[in-house]
Amino acid sequence: MADIFKQLTGDFFKKKAESVIGVDIGSAFIKVVQLKKKNGKAILETYGELALGPYGGVAVGQATQLPPEKIAEALADVIREANITTKNAGLSLPLQSSLLSFMKMPPLDDKKLAEMIPIEARKYIPVPVSEVSLDWWILPKREEDVMLGGVPSMPGAIKGVSPKEDKQLIDVLVVAILNETIHDFRDVVARAAFENAFFELEVFSTARSTFGASASPVMVIDMGARTTKISILEYGIIRAQHIVNRGSQNITVAIADSVGVPVERAEQLKREFGLLGTGKEGHITETAQLVVDHVLNEAEAVLLNYERTHNRMIKHIVLTGGGVLLKGLYEAADKAFETEVTYADPFKKTEAPAFLKPVLSDAGPEFAVAVGLALRKLEEQE
Ligand SMILES: Nc1ncnc2c1ncn2[C@@H]1O[C@H](COP(=O)(O)OP(=O)(O)OP(=O)(O)O)[C@@H](O)[C@H]1O
Ligand SMILES: [Mg+2]
Secondary structure (H helix, E strand, O other): OEOHHHHHOOOOOOOOOOOEEEEEEOOOEEEEEEEEEEOOEEEEEEEEEEEOHHHHOOOOOOOOOOOHHHHHHHHHHHHHHOOOOOOEEEEEEOHHHEEEEEEEEOOOOHHHHHHHHHHHHOOOOOOOHHHEEEEEEEOOOOHHHHOOOOOOOOOOHHHOOOOHHHOOOEEEEEEEEEHHHHHHHHHHHHHHOOEEEEEEEHHHHHHHHHOOOOOOOEEEEEEOOOOEEEEEEEOOEEEEEEEEOOOHHHHHHHHHHHHHOOHHHHHHHHHHHHHHOOHHHHHHHHHHHHHHHHHHHHHHHHHHHHHHHHOOOOOEEEEEOHHHHOOOHHHHHHHHOOOEEEEOOHHHHOEOOHHHHHHHHHHHHHHHHHHHHHHHHHHHHO
16 A cells, blocks of 8 residues: 555654544534553544534534634644543545546556556546645455356356456556645644644545444445545445435425524434434425435435346445434434445444443544554554
């Protein structure tokens, strides 16, 4: 793996064991998690969340686009409120700021690939290569690519997947991030006085904290405020991605319109009744259901398309992001898919006081990214 982002941030040296912080800057909330390693275990020291809406003049729960100085201000506030004591940080990059391309390359060594990939990437990336930073991963060969006919229940599987001429080529995932985005993140890092900071695409952090490097395909549905990000991963590496232009704030706004209440009140009604409102509250649920159905329909289309084109069954669906906490959403998703559906439970990978356990499992979907970032930082200390 050519870890360009890591090199850019100068994280060359192993650090002695100390506390680490994962920082997830979303469109509506900023989340922080502080971990420490003790006897080989990740100990949860503290965590916190802060709504960004008010920093951009909109309501709590609404998405906003903030300049680095405002983000740094909010970050300083959440760090203070959560009693964060470390500067040793990992930050997530939003999926929307990235361009993913899948390329076939000759089986060259890492050095040669690092030379070839930027040249090849020109064909895939709609902006000049000089305006982006590239990172890349070689996709592991699947068992059934080698042993033909791996998924017997899928039509066509017996014929095998890779055409003969492809046999010698390797599949490479190339992630391009706009330099402008990296520049803004560096600005936040500098203002926060973070040390040895690394950046990572948010879905990789979620994968680390929730299901690891599962060989069978996993679909992640991350319902945030502005959008819902659908990703399919194998071996912890992203294989497909789709962004649905609807998020949980669409439910809030629709409730505000249909009930005729301010957005702040609609946010409360959304959280109180979700998809379970009846009688007088029935229309709140009907309004929310429209958005949820749209998101689930798109997710189903992504799933079916993936299964068809890759000849592989998706074995597990993980629900994450604050939006999936909507009452009744888990049941709706469970009904919509034949595949096993679970909530992200990232705190399961950490040790925490017993009295916190119920709170933590409820908050899991909101903190999957921040926990995943902190876990990577801990791994880097080893
Ligand atoms: N208990 C809940 N019930 C319903 N909705 C909720 C609940 N908790 C949070 N949300 C909604 O989830 C959304 C925020 O989710 P999340 O924290 O994942 O967003 P984000 O990471 O800031 O956004 P994005 O990933 O799109 O940048 C908000 O719109 C909020 O109203
Ligand atoms: Mg998010």
